[in-house]
Amino acid sequence: MASAAQTQPGGTESLTPSAVNHILMEFVIYFGRAVAVFYPVYLTGYLGLSISWILLCMLMFTWWQKNRRWKDVRIDSAIDLVDNESHIISSELKNTLQMASWVHFTDVEKVQWVNKVLEQAWPFFGMYMEKLLRENIQQTVRMSNSALKMFKFTKIHFGHKPLRITGMRAYTHEVDQREVILDMNIDYDSDVDIDADVNAAITVGIKGLKFQGMLRVILEPLISQAPLVGGVTFFFIRRPTLQINWTGMTNLLDSPAFSSLSEEAIMDIIASLMVLPNRMCIPLIDQLKVDEMRFPLPRGVVRVHVLEAKDLVAKDTYMMGMVKGKSDPYVTLRVGNRHFKTKTIKESLAPKWNEVYEFVVHEAPGQELEIELFDEDRDKDDFLGKYNLDFGEVKREKEMDQWFHLEGVNNGDIHLKLQWLSLRTESSLLNESNAGLSCAMLAVYLDNASNLPKDQKELTVHHKHGKHSKEARLTKKNVGPNSYVEFTLDKDVQKSKVAYTSKNPVWEQGFNFFVQNVKTQQLTLQVKDHEKKSVLGSLNIPILRLFNISSMCLDQNFPLERSGPDSQIKLKVTLRILTEERPPPKIPVSSPSNVKQQNRQVKAGGNAAAATPAASAAAATTAAATPAPSSGAPVASSPGLPGVPLDGTNKAASPQPRRNSFLASETSKPSNPNMRRYDSHSLLSENSIASSRFDLTDGASFPQAIRDHQGSFGEINLTVRYATMRNKLMVLVHACRNLFPCSDSGTDSYVRIYLLPDNSWRHRKKTHVKRKTVKPVFEEKFEFDVSLEDAQTRQLDVSVKNNKMFRKRERTDIGMLMLDLSQIDLVKGASDWFELTIPGLSRSTRQSHF
Incomplete structure (x- = not known):
């Protein structure tokens, strides 16, 4: 191709005919626009007309232009509505009406037949729950506190309104062939009526409650013999919502000062049982291991960088609201029952936090990162926006670094960087960071303990005499302690539930910890008495011990230190290396x-x-003989030509x-x-x-x-x-x-x-x-x-x-x-x-x- 500017022997440049044509074309267009603007002004003066005509024409032109712009906006809005009709309508309905999930999502089914089955079986479910509350829950409440020893249910009635499933989604192609996953949206608006006596003077009760949430049911493994399913696992991916109408002395809990406290406490109990990572499992065959069902290894880890925000709503005002100020924003992050809070940035609408948090992901897609921004105040913090992100997107993209528009407010954006970390067993992939980031994850399954001492007194007597005391031998019934287990890994402290009155307690709980240094950190375990907080046994497990094992796993009974001679605790401890995965190949952009x-x-x-x-040969010879430019500019390589290196080292074959x-x-x-x-x-x-x-x-x-x-x-x-x-x-x-x-x-x-x-x-x-x-x-x-x-x-x-x-x-x-x-x-x-x-x-x- 001929260049647009050719160099003459004298060193001057001359324009090609093509460039001259383009310059002339632009000049003609520019001149035509100038004539179209100034000729009416000249004509008005030439004819001796008033300047008012020019102003009138300008006013009419401005009105036409504004009307045209408004018309274009309306047309564009109508076009966008046509292009995204289903999305806009569904979002508007979702914001204004509390409709069933099958209305919003086409792949969610309306399972009326299940609701009919529940309606028919609801009286029998009420009879089962009444028996469960009287025989099990009542005894547990009495043992939990000495002030509740006289606790008794006087009335239990689960009402006539059954639990309803507003939508069900089945996963079959996206999961393993030996499992079926069901997501059920549960809505329970009940007329339940339950009364109980704490003692002769205090009566408590519940009359009506509302409960909403999404329950995930996993049927695995599918087997070739009856009952075709090896076990059923169910849990809530996110914390459900709960509203309770209290009666009796608990009417105080209906007041604004106590309602959130009571319902949050109940939700914490539900979360400890049925919100990830906690699961309820029902094995249907004997060969199935309950620990693998209740506490499988997570899918991965997501590292969340909370970087900054912009255009936040100003909530602080002065002079009785006449002067707008700024906000004191902070961010809360929640995944399941695990939540964090960032530092507060004073007086800023564009705060920068630059903080990093890590979350264990058990279900992706399914689990969501719930982000909320608040303005910190002395009385009640003001809402600045929220955003929910499904971890399935992070798992698919591997890394996301972008701005997210906050929902629930007029304006506001938050900048997040999210990284998906996979769990590996290759020790060579260990990459310890000096920035305090985790390099590994430790998963602990707490099963049970055996032969625990009753208290510190029994432990002291045993160590002194080497045998059980005479009082212990003569006691007809030796009641066990109310014990729980406290795990510590540096500053991360986690506690198990309390097992009441048992020397052989069973917990069956799982815990996760992040490891920053494999060589120096160790997991410390202490079995404690619930009331006296005294230590009934302890155990230390160095992380390096797990790292040196090929499977990076220990599953055995560990003898307890500072405990009885036969005191043991059964644990399964698994170490996994956190590895950053590269994003998938992106769409190629041609040069x-x-x-x-x-x-x-x-x-x-x-x-x-x-x-x-x-x-062709002559052209190639000419190209090879072309000297390099004297300006020293690099020669551009051609990625589209095979055999030509990108660094341009192949001089003979330069394109x-x-x-x-x-x-x-x-x-x-x-x-x-x-x-x-x-x-x-x-x-x-x-x-x-x-x-x-x-x-x-x-x-x-x-x-x-x-x-x-x-x-x-x-x-x-x-x-x-x-x-x-x-x-x-x-x-x-x-x-x-x-x-x-x-x-x-x-x-x-x-x-x-x-x-x-x-x-x-x-x-x-x-x-x-x-x-x-x-x-x-x-x-x-x-x-x-x-x-x-x-x-x-x-x-x-x-x-x-x-x-x-x-x-x-x-x-x-x-x-x-x-x-x-x-x-x-x-x-x-x-x-x-x-x-x-x-x-x-x-x-x-x-x-x-x-």
């Missing part, structure tokens, strides 16, 4: 130089195919410079006379404009500042999707960031788009110019009238340009991007930040991705 070179070859028709081997690059303008010479036809068209020729993308300085050299730039050329945020109902390809240009600064005050930038191979001036799309900024926000939408099949074969040519016209004969590109639409699911759409490059100039190592 603009390769795509444009292919388009020129397609346009050339059979000329390239008709070239003789001798001509021809791109026509629109500064190398082509300085070094390349037209070797084929037929190529001059692209530069010899008339001013009205469409091909002459198409050959250079309608850019005035296309083919000229880049400015010296861009050639000397060593970093990235910035990023652009695009959304690409196909509107099937309108049969149009939609391209939304949101914003750019970190653009190349063309001056001290920033850059006057705009975005130009072509849908290749349509690259004439009639097909060009461009945004408005954003002045004096390197982070322009456009938020403009462009439409291309193509079919879906045709769009999937096209490529999107995007260029960010500096708006400097008639100033220098230099290229205005400050960043380019080529998207291959065949690699994108256009119906679903894709939105992301893309790396901008200058072919032959960019030294950035990052790649654009979805």
Whole structure:
């Protein structure tokens, strides 16, 4: 290809006919606009009309422009409603009505037959619960505290309103072939009536409660013999919601000061039994291990970086609300029954926390990260927004670093970085960090203990005499202690539930700990008495002991120290190495130089195919003999050509410079006379404009500042999707960031788009110019009238340009991007930040991705 600017022997540059045509075309358009604006003013003065006519015309034009803009907004809103009708309607219904989940999600079934079964069996369920409360729960309450020894249920009636399942979703293809997973949305609006006597003077009761939550039921393993299912496991992925109407003395708990306390305490009890990582398990065959059902190894670990927030709502006011202040924001993070709180940033609407938290993930998809922002106050903290993120997205993406818009408020965004860490057993993958991050995870399953001493007195007597005391031998019944187990790993302390009056307690609970240093840390275990807090036995397990075992697991009875001679505790301790997984391969973004070179070859028709081997050899010889540019600029490698290294070390096989690059303008010479036809068209020729993308300085050299730039050329945020109902390809240009600064005050930038191979001036799309900024926000939408099949074969040519016209004969590109639409699911759409490059100039190592 001939370059747009040719160097004369004297060292001066001359414009090619193509560049002259483009300059003339732009000048004619510019002159026509000037005439259209100033001629009416001149005509008014020439005819001696009043200046009021000009003002009237300007007023009418302004009114028309405003009305037109409002009309465009209404049309765009209607179009968006048509394109996203189901999503908008479902979101509006979800916000305004409490509808069943099968209305919102198409894959959730309306299981009326299950509700009919529950309605028929509900009286018998009430009889079973009455027996359970009187025989088991009543005894447990009496033993929990000496003040409740007279506790007794006087009335138990579970009402006439049965539990309802508002929707059920079955997972079969997404899971293992030997299991079935069911998610059931439970809604229990009950007329339950329960009364109890604490003592002769105090009566408590419940009359009505509301309970909502999603229960996950896992049927595994599927077997080839009756009952076809080895066991049933059920649990709540997230904490359910509970509202209770108290009666009797517990009416005090209905007051605002106590209601949250009482319901939170009950929810904590439910969470300790049935909210992940806790599960309820029912084995149906003898061969199934209960510990593997109740406490399987987690799916992975998610590391959450709470970085910053912006545009938060100002909640602090002064002078009786007349003066708006700022907020004192903090963030709460909750996954199941595990929650954290960040530090509070005083008086800021754009706080920066830069804190890291780690969560064990048992079910992905399913478990969610619940984020809430509050403004800290002396009385009650004000709500600043919330956001829920399913860990299934993090597991799929492996790493997410983006802004999330807060829900429940008008404005506000939070910046999070999330990493998925897999659990491995290879010791070579251990990577300890000096920043305090975890390198491993420790899973502990606490099964039971045996032969515990009753108290510290019995332990002291035994150590002194070496045998049981006479009082103990003569006692007819030796009641065991109320014991629990306390685990400690550095500052992380976790406690088990209390096992009452047993020397052989059974806990069957699981715990997880994060390990920062395998060599120095150790797990400390203490069995304690619930009332006296005295130690009944202890055990230390160094983490290095597990690390040196090939399976990194210990499953055995451990003898207790500072306890009885036969006191033991059964544990299963498993160590797993945390390993960061790389994100999946992203959609490849073609180099603009390769795509444009292919388009020129397609346009050339059979000329390239008709070239003789001798001509090809001569062209190769000419290319090899072309000297390197004296300016010292690096030669651009061509990733699209096989056998050519990316670092350009293969000098003999270096590809021809791109026509629109500064190398082509300085070094390349037209070797084929037929190529001059692209530069010899008339001013009205469409091909002459198409050959250079309608850019005035296309083919000229880049400015010296861009050639000397060593970093990235910035990023652009695009959304690409196909509107099937309108049969149009939609391209939304949101914003750019970190653009190349063309001056001290920033850059006057705009975005130009072509849908290749349509690259004439009639097909060009461009945004408005954003002045004096390197982070322009456009938020403009462009439409291309193509079919879906045709769009999937096209490529999107995007260029960010500096708006400097008639100033220098230099290229205005400050960043380019080529998207291959065949690699994108256009119906679903894709939105992301893309790396901008200058072919032959960019030294950035990052790649654009979805």
